[in-house]
Amino acid sequence: MLFNSLPFLIFLPTVVLLYYLLPHRTRWILLLAASYIFYGYWKVEYLSLILASTTVDYFVARYIHATPSRLHKRMGLAVSLITNLGLLAFFKYSGWFIEDVLDPVVGLTDGQLDSFRKAWDFLLPVGISFYTFQTLGYTIDVYFGKAVPEKNPLKFALFVSYFPQLVAGPIERFSHLHQQLFQRVSFEYANLQQGGRLILYGLFIKMCVADNVSPIVDQIFGHSAEADGIQLAAGMLLFGLQIYSDFHGYSLIAIGTAKLLGVNLMDNFNAPYTSLSIREFWGRWHISLSTWFRDYLFIPLGGSKAGMTKLAINILIVFLVSGLWHGANWTFVVWGAMHGLAYLAERWLFPMRTKSRVGSALKWIWTMVIVFFAWIFFRSESVAHGTDYIMQMLQNTGDGLTIEWDPFLASIVGIFILSDLLFRNRSIHVWLESTSTLIRWSVYALLLFFITGFAGTVQHPFIYFQF
Amino acid sequence: MKVLIKGIWLLLTLLLLAGIYPKHAYEQFVAEHADQYLQVQKIKDCDVIYLSASSNFASGLARETDPRKISQMIADHFPALQFEAINKPASHAGIHVNLLEMFRENAEAETFIVTMNLRSFGPDWIYSELETPLQQSTLFYNNRLPLINRALVSLRAYDDQSTEERHAQRKSAWADDPLPFDPPQDNVTDWCAVEKWGDWRNPKRQLADQFIKQYGFVLDASNPRVKDFDRMSAMAEEEGWTMVFNILAENLETADSLVGKDLTSLMRRNTQWLVDRYEEKGHELVNNLEQVSHAHFTDKDFPTEHYDDIGRRIIADNVAEGLARALAQKNSKNDN
Known part of the structure; x- marks a missing residue:
């Protein structure tokens, strides 16, 4: 599910509403279900990957924490590294490795390359680089004694799959995110x-x-x-x-x-x-x-x-x-x-x-x-x-392309650049908070107007989804 | 109360901006992204509307003596009737049915000729990367507020799949959809893998594979384009419209010489299935499948429905006959 899509526009208010309606102890279950729906909406089959990563790191972290043997701890960490980096290597790097690294070195035949391309012709799972790093960070933290492993596998699954940051980060640390997910949150305007x-x-x-x-x-x-x-x-x-x-x-x-x-x-x-x-x-x-x-x-x-x-x-x-x-x-x-x-x-x-x-x-x-x-x-x-x-x-040897520059859109871009330079070290939302209600809500209306009326119509999602 | 005032202020500002919006940005956007909408808007006092993809267009070849479109050639036969054509390359029944919905609201015409392009029922066209912009354009075929339509585009409230996703679906259809032949011709992928005309570097082999990919499918009621035509048929019945379905000519000679009888028999079988289905629903079917010979197809390196002036004339004459029959039938019904 993309953030800038109609399904998310329905999904998010529904989750937020249910979250505050449900009693505290069951809220995390809602978040876990929502996170899996969010990810599965894109491609159900790839839920198995996040499940695999979660399962391995859940057991490995508990094993590392429980075993007194340094060797066994290392072996546990190796299992986590091999699983997560293995998933990444298989889905993200195998094609490149064979075509751009192996082939130039050993010289594969056309037939070999062709059958390889057919076998490896699948879509890169969205956000795999992000959640594998997040869960890997958790295991490493447990290995170095910086984190105590989560006992409940489903609660750990929520840490790995928490939908707001699941597919393109920010890559969170266990110590920062985990306790926030289960803390008592009351509704605040x-x-x-x-x-x-x-x-x-x-x-x-x-x-x-x-x-x-x-x-x-x-x-x-x-x-x-x-x-x-x-x-x-x-x-x-x-x-x-x-x-x-x-x-x-x-x-x-x-x-x-x-x-x-x-x-x-x-x-x-x-x-x-x-x-x-x-x-x-x-x-x-x-x-x-x-x-x-x-x-x-x-x-x-x-x-x-x-x-x-x-x-x-x-x-x-x-x-x-x-x-x-x-x-x-x-x-x-x-x-x-x-x-x-x-x-x-x-x-x-x-x-x-x-x-x-x-x-x-x-x-x-x-x-x-x-x-x-x-x-x-x-x-x-x-x-x-x-x-x-x-x-x-x-x-400067080219003849030049015919490029259509839209002055109105150029001014939107200009506003953004200016605001970024202007608000260096200070978020725009902090600035907005300090302005009068009239200005603030007029800015909201203007932003909404730009989003609805002038958004680009390119057919690709967020650039970082591919990483 | 404070929240209410803020909400009202937000709404008022937005309404003001929405009022300014259409004149300055929307028209240009629609012209770029949904020109068929503008084509429909321009139609006034029309009797017959011809809906098609690029097959209607003249090829632009120097040897052509008649540069007119098929729709214009059909109009020759009916000087008393006002004809209009709505065309867009890669367009298909799924788009045409949305355009027809607009006529339902505006009631500018009551007779429609819609092309049935055999290739458009196959996976290559259904899962084409051109589908995403076409689907995006369908958001404009209605009378909603411009800013709402534009917002729906921004929020991708249409079938917005990436090229990779569409190609994966196409690949899976070629591999999994069964064909009524013995292996290896029981699916498109294996059929294409059969050695014919040497390896894949031979242009003849490439073209043969393209023919298999374009026409290697079996039609049934679950096909998305068939569902679109079913919707059109139901709509015509409800509105009392006269529908003429124009099954376009395909290059069977090349299909036969490059691939063989199995493929041409499949093409004939699918065409007959369409004829039977929609004749039974009471529509006029004009079957041009084998009416144009190889010489009159303008594209020789890919299967298309692009014809020279002679090919277009053949199609136009046949459609004109079908339209005359349909109109006569309608008149006799009205007389009764």
Whole structure:
């Protein structure tokens, strides 16, 4: 079920209403049922995957907690890692591995490739990268003694499948989400107001900004060989805007939805394009994922306490894995590598400690150049496509495409960019709360009007669903 | 009370914006996404409406001496009647039935000619990626408030499936829907896998496979397009409309030479099934299936219902005969 769909518009108020009508002790059962309906609505068959992941991690975590043997604990953790990463590998990476890694190395025949393509021709289960990471984080927490495993398998199933953040995050920690799911929540108008506001603004930036920018980005990236330098540069900038508004919008809707049910999910974005370094960017972009990698990969690898070479290798590993997490293609590896190398360069080659205005401006330019050039690879079909795109953009050799720019939609995009710059470190909903009732409700009406009358009509859901 | 005032303010602001909306944005949006709606809106004082996909259009080939559409050629036969055509590439009965609903409300015409395109009953067309924008366009075929229609598009209140999902359904239909032949011809996938004309790199093999994929199905009442025609039939009965179903010509010569008799027999069998079903319901059926020879099909590298001027003329003459019969029958009923 998509957030920006009619079924969800019916589903959400129904769940919220029932939630507050039901006695406290049965509410979690409603949430579990709702979560499975939410996920199964997309494709019932793939419920089995989330069930498999849940079952394995439920038993493994209890086993790890109960056994005194260090070896057995490790074996338990290995089972969880193999199951979750195995699911990911099978559904997400096997096709890429055979076609782009194995085939170039060993040289498969046409027949072998053909039969492989037929066998692997299935749809990637939505959100598999998110819920496998969430449940994996839980097992690792139990392994390191940071969490006590849940005894009730159904309650654990709710933690894994909690519908507001199930398919595209924020990836939550057990310690943060679990107790909130079962706490006594009384109906509060403030929750309704805040949640509703986040959902409204999230829908606006997803449907009016991301979905309206998307066709132009598709056109430029799809015909990059014919586009001129300015169009290619615009395509790069607009993709950066599209992916941000798409994912940020989704996250706001997720956070708002949970808020309606009295649950606070972690923030996922914080004006990332105002960052003055790659390090800062990763503290503002997809925060739940970057902190996940920090806690469950970077620190176990040795963290910042390792020597310089080891630390550099660890940082690169984290960025390369993060790139691969986003998709099964070399383009994502290049994207991750660019961020990793820029991060290392900032740290050792030219640490920019200046606080002057000029210095800050230079730092910002440096960061944005890396971030936006890296987006080209993120969006490209292949590394060669990305490289050609950059070369052509810099050399300005294309004849130019005929692109229809709608000035009205451009102004909506402009409003969003301005508001994001304006509200740096301060959410728009906090600002709205401080305004007069008249202004606030007029803004709501305007947002509703834009959502209903000017939403994009692209045929793809949230970009991050594919990850 | 405070909440009520806020709600009223929200509603008033929205109503004001909804009032401004249609002139500035809606018309342009409809023109881009549901041009058939505008085609319907333009129709005034019309006797016969011709609904079809791209088969109505002229091919644009230089050798053509008559550049007119099939519908215009039919109109030649009836100078006293006012004809209009509503066409959109890839359109099918599922879309046409929604357009007919609009005529039900507006009552501009009482006689309809609707094309029955045999391929449109098959999985390749049913699960085509073109289906999503077509389904989206159906949201506009009504008299709701513009902003409501637009909101329903924004909220994807239509059959909004991704290309991947549709292709997966198509693939499964080709693999699972049984055909009335012995293996390996008992399903489309296995039939296509049979070696004919060398391997898949041979263009003849590719075209043969396309013919199997387009026409390899068995019609029954559960077919979604049949259900659409059933709805049309029921609607015609309720409204007292005259319906002429125009079964378009297919390239049986190429189907026979590339694949063989099994496929052509299946095409004839499905066509006959349609004739029997809708004649029994009292409609005029014009069976053009084998009326146009290979030479008059303009697309040679894919099965289509695109004809040159001679092919279009043949279809038009046959439909005109059928329409004359249907109108005569209607008049005699009225006289009685």
